[in-house]
Amino acid sequence: MSELNKDNDFYNFIIVGAGPAGLTASIVATRLGLSAICLEKGEITGPKPRGEGMAHVQVVDEILGRDFLPSVGSKSNGGRVWHSPGDQQTTITHRTYDHYFFEWREFIDRFEEIAHDLDVNIQLNCEVISPIEKDRLCMGVKYRDGNGNIKEVHGNCVLDCSGHSGIIGRHYNIAYDEEMNCPIIKCLISEANIDINVTPDLQFYFIGNGDLEYSKSFPQCVAYVFPLGNKKAEVGLMLRMAQARNMKTVKIPSDKEIMNVWNNLKSMYPGFK
Ligand SMILES: Cc1cc2nc3c(=O)[nH]c(=O)nc-3n(C[C@H](O)[C@H](O)[C@H](O)COP(=O)(O)OP(=O)(O)OC[C@H]3O[C@@H](n4cnc5c(N)ncnc54)[C@H](O)[C@@H]3O)c2cc1C
Known part of the structure; x- marks a missing residue:
């Protein structure tokens, strides 16, 4: 994908959710020189503790470093x-x-530190409400900011990283596994x-x-x-x-x-x- 000029409300990637998936996507996109905005409804990134056990995963190792999990986690057999x-x-x-086995906050904080160093655009207290469509194509999302204002952001690609039964996925009838x-x-x-x-x-x-x-x-x-x-x-x-x-x-x-x-x-x- 070619990079478009970023203005205030147009990005190559609009990423919904700043959990591990959204942070990973935001960091990867920013490292590739693509513009990205990550909208998170919580007051902090990864607001709800989710995981505390994992094995090495290539994309995570590439971002956090292969030594990261061993350095913060207890090795299990x-x-x-x-x-x-x-x-x-x-x-x-x-x-x-x-x-x-590791502590969720330590895991998320390290993602956030790396995102911060790269100047990744993470917007907290922004709850995505729905996609914006034109000619049956998804052109962006509507979201509610921390002051309750409804705003719009447009882009080339919307990535729904809002966790299980994601807000955008539900809109497009993705069959989440019951x-x-x-x-x-x-x-x-x-x-x-x-x-x-x-x-x-x-x-x-x-x-x-x-x-x-x-x-x-x-x-x-x-x-x-x-x-x-x-x-x-x-x-x-x-x-x-x-x-x-x-x-x-x-x-x-x-x-x-x-x-x-x-x-x-x-x-x-x-x-x-
Ligand atoms: C309690 C629990 C324990 C788990 N334990 C493990 C484990 O030990 N190991 C493991 O590998 N996996 C575990 N999982 C699975 C775990 O969910 C995933 O591994 C991991 O959290 C997935 O990351 P994610 O970024 O896709 O989703 P999430 O971590 O769920 O992140 C989604 C983010 O999107 C935000 N969001 C949601 N809706 C909106 C919206 N409308 N607008 C803006 N932001 C929004 C949320 O606030 C959240 O920050 C667990 C899941 C749960 C629920």
């Missing part, structure tokens, strides 16, 4: 330990490549009783339907622990909503019930405290 309900049986599966529709709650804890040096694997705890005293009708779910360094761990609870929908006897829990289960898990389950 790539194993996953699956604990049955009640922890009566455990199964371990292994990957054959290096895998690291199986992926699993709400995950998670938090970073300190003083974890799980030590990455002793237990370098991701731990999954299956919680069967009816296992939990305090929520009999709660559907099956998985609680997981990513051990980090310094007695810290990322812990989470994941529900397979698509499966719950097919389990006719299970009612889909309200947000309040999910939070109730989550709070109880945090205080009761092994590895969480």
Whole structure:
């Protein structure tokens, strides 16, 4: 693509979302000398913690450096330990490549530092609302800025990096996979009783339907622990909503019930405290 002159509201790339994908795209485009604007609805880049475990990926290594993950992450042997309900049986599966557990903020901050050094144009508090179309072609996007004003930006190409079920993708009826529709709650804890040096694997705890005293009708779910360094761990609870929908006897829990289960898990389950 040839570079067009950038003016205030025309860019080669309009990138929606400043998570890992949007930041990567913005950095790559800027490095290639193409003009790019990255619109993020949150107050900061990567506002919601998403990932804390990954292997080497070429494009990420090229941006952050191949040493980055080993420098901030705890190296795992790539194993996953699956604990049955009640922890009566455990199964371990292994990957054959290096895998690291890291802290989301450290990961995103490094992307942001690099973007900042390159003068990448990231606009925070800008929520993209819809594409702008002309003759059935997407020419740009409409967005709401931090003051509530509706603005437009035009460009050659719009990249939807707004995460699962993206705002632009939905407009064009992209069939997002319902199986992926699993709400995950998670938090970073300190003083974890799980030590990455002793237990370098991701731990999954299956919680069967009816296992939990305090929520009999709660559907099956998985609680997981990513051990980090310094007695810290990322812990989470994941529900397979698509499966719950097919389990006719299970009612889909309200947000309040999910939070109730989550709070109880945090205080009761092994590895969480
Ligand atoms: C809780 C959770 C845990 C996960 N853990 C892992 C993991 O350990 N390892 C792994 O590899 N993957 C994990 N994933 C998958 C993870 O989502 C991706 O790996 C990674 O975050 C994808 O990056 P992304 O930039 O595509 O999306 P996201 O990180 O979701 O970023 C999308 C960005 O777009 C912004 N946005 C959304 N809508 C708009 C809008 N209308 N206008 C402007 N901005 C908008 C959001 O605020 C966000 O900053 C996890 C996902 C979840 C939900």
